[in-house]
Amino acid sequence: MKDVALHAGVSTATVSRVLNGHAAPTPETRERVLAAIEKLGYRPNALARSLRTTSTQTLGLVISDLLNPFFAEIARAVEDEARSHGYCVVIGNADESAEQEATYVRTLLDRRVDGLLLCPATDDPSLVREVSAGGVPLVLLDRTVRGATCPVVRADGSEALTALARRLVGAGHTRIGVIAGPPNTSTGRERTDVLTGSLGGLAQVVHGDFRQESGSQAAARLIDDGATALVAMDNLMGLGALGEVRARGLQIPHDIALAVFDDQPWFPLLDPPITVIAQPTVEMGRAAARSLLALINGQQPDDVRLTARLVLRGSLGEAEL
């Protein structure tokens, strides 16, 4: 910056003014400064700027698992929305681990992100409290924690789940295997509660950890126990369950019915295509980014609840069509 000032025959203050579009500098000075910048290939140091202004124009996003397409889509949507407001997003991948989540959150805070979006790995509120105590704007995404005091953006699957339950019961299933998420996550618990609630005593629940491998294992147990229908509570466990079904040579929907929470582009391509509960991922990501930006600007955004919807495709059997 000093070089630029020297080259243009002005002070660094003037260079800064030109850079930030202040009213002051004469068109002629501005021209000289811009020429010098161009010539020297000068680019301002964002670290120094942020240090001075205490604003990084950056949002932190800590998600549970980058390899889960559900979160990848959310990340993408957050980024789009943030960019359109002049913000940049730094993504941290917690890998469904609470410690790694905490590590990332702290790293991001150390780098002074202007705000934080968090998909909490567990419903333990301590990390959330830590962030709030630091006075950093925070929005929870997809999942919440016990006694959350910050805005939350999530999808409501209750309606879709009860509709799904109705279908399953209507189709005559009496042993319905539920591959649930971890009970210490809000989505894991809530989805399972709603579904088992509307299935009466027909549900049998096995908990997984939102990963493929746990889906296979849970499916194996449930099939062994005589389940005639499986419902996986996220797409990765659904993938695992599907693998197990195939490995056993069972036919969907003849031998066993299957439904999955979360849609995937390839689900319609299976034979039969998989019935799912689709979450509005893009809308969730955008809404979360908007809420966070509002919070940063001193407003008090409300919680957002978007609705997930049941998409019937064939993997439950004839009855559904």
Place this chain on the structure above:
Amino acid sequence: MKDVALHAGVSTATVSRVLNGHAAPTPETRERVLAAIEKLGYRPNALARSLRTTSTQTLGLVISDLLNPFFAEIARAVEDEARSHGYCVVIGNADESAEQEATYVRTLLDRRVDGLLLCPATDDPSLVREVSAGGVPLVLLDRTVRGATCPVVRADGSEALTALARRLVGAGHTRIGVIAGPPNTSTGRERTDVLTGSLGGLAQVVHGDFRQESGSQAAARLIDDGATALVAMDNLMGLGALGEVRARGLQIPHDIALAVFDDQPWFPLLDPPITVIAQPTVEMGRAAARSLLALINGQQPDDVRLTARLVLRGSLGEAEL
């Protein structure tokens, strides 16, 4: 930091020494400082630290498309490797657009990342030159650019592609539709050249853009032209092609054979499972991160070429088993 110093009755210099594990401070002083830090909940400002030390302990990673599981896996691997060396990764999503790629690269440079990993959207070397001119360590990943002067990490699919060609020809296909990547990307061009080369005159090429929609369209054209086998040059275009095949009610492999470059966890679950050329994504990501770290440490890492392998699964027909 000043507060901590005050609380501990020392100067900020001493606090800094404690923080950075310098030899000087007495165990007793160190104790007092740590207590003060704990009590005040102090966390050092990474911006200020980086400004002073000119090191951010951060790598930039600009990938072509976050929604492409191939890149998501790479990102994940890069991150793992980087973290194990005490570095953090900031991901930029270029969305297969050269402008967005340039924007992200500049943003990352402005934030003074210690090094940059780039999956170039096109083979135009100007952006790479710009980075090199700035003296920032740079490693290219998956794709290269014309006349690249920096280390490159990529997968070599030649062997697998010629093996695939042999299978297709052996199975008696005479009209083989190739859904190619954009000709202005190194992977797009090279893969296509190798495959069409070993197919002699049997190949018919349509270029896509590495996205699902273009895969469907290309497949449609090729099927209309009488292709009895399709090879998609990346997984998203493969997904699109598969959709088109299904939409037309064609049976794989009876009516048409299909092979895809890039493996996906769900490919084995299709009926028949899809034959693919699998790239060692995790190894690519790790190798790239290692090369970059070496470069940052003043070494001169060699290019890395890992080999992709053909995984026969059934979508080419009986002949392959």
Place this chain on the structure above:
DNA sequence: CATACATGTGTAATCGATTAACTACGGCCT
């Protein structure tokens, strides 16, 4: 013609860390 006032630019303090250079203190040797 002196006074006020707007306008463009420069000076220097500041953000929060690191670190070279310096100081103060105590112990050891002759």
Place this chain on the structure above:
DNA sequence: AGGCCGTAGTTAATCGATTACACATGTATG
């Protein structure tokens, strides 16, 4: 006792920007 040295700690410069305040110049006003 006096000189020397090693050690623990302080002072202050520095990284590269932003910005309040001071200053100089030019124009309008009474």
